[in-house]
Amino acid sequence: MKQLWTFISKESWSPYAAGVLLGLTCILAVVLANRTLSASLPVAEIAATGLKAAAPQAIEGNPYYFIIPTGLTWEIWLFIGTMLGGFLSALSSKTFKLRWNPDPLWPKIFGPQPWKRWLAGFVGAIIVQFGAGIAGGCTSGLAVSGGMLLAPSAFLFMAGMFASGILVAFIIYRGRY
């Protein structure tokens, strides 16, 4: 037991070990609920729920909002669980801490001003979620959950994601790439 806790409470695992945990979680999702993990779908559902409540006239006649479920759905609980998982996992290694710009690499490229990080994070997140909408899922809902079911869409998505990710990183980092 003590050895198990020593392992669990480590700040980081080998990516292979963490990947096994994610793979087992994906299997469990199918066994327990006949569903797959997702992260962009819950975000779309939260947004649709909010929009329906705040500005129903804005979405009137838009068929997208008949496809996306609203309310406190299964996926939204999954999303809350994902946040909770990050929290508990950070607690287990005593690394939970409220902080604004936690990464040591970022300031080396963009300088120490926090607003640059927030702007890039905000704009990047908009693009990420828009891309997930077009593709039909994100890294979890399409790449991993589709890949495990041998869906061609998962591999097309991964190819696109890496191609543009490499290009953008190259543009941002230039001589420091």
Added chain:
Amino acid sequence: MHILIPLFLGVLFGAALNKGGLTQYKNIVGVFRFTNLTVIKFMLTAVCVAMTGLFALNGLGLISLPQPPATYVLGNLLGGLVFGVGMALAGYCPGTCAAGSGEGKLDYLLTGIPGLLAGAVIFGLVWPSFFPALREVANLGQVNLAQLWDASPFLVVIAFVLLVAFLFYLLERNRLYRKDKLD
């Protein structure tokens, strides 16, 4: 009960992302710079484990498989291209943004999550203007590779896992990554 299952699965998902280092900017951008291959190792391991378990359980008649996500070639590829731009810029995707928020990363929680929600709203509002047409281009439906190639799914799974194992072997043996100029 129906709340506890997704919560529990989410906790495992978030913990895997945290322990695997997927909630760190440097690891996400590292894969696009070939200086740190954490993302590749993590994702492909998860896919291999899950596909082996699911197709084995299904072959034994213990579970039925969910429908695979739809394949519409141009949209899947285009979506991936857009997604990669945002991911290289922000250093997270929706799942890692959620888990990182839980770790106390306020840039994830207070700029990332609102950004994702804004992206979802924009996508929903412009959806009718292009998505139904895009989805019809090279639409193969909810198909998997085994059906597409008319092959045994078990054979495809075994080939995929062996290919990934060989890739990992090459990566580890030859240290196939670039030295980070910023270290």
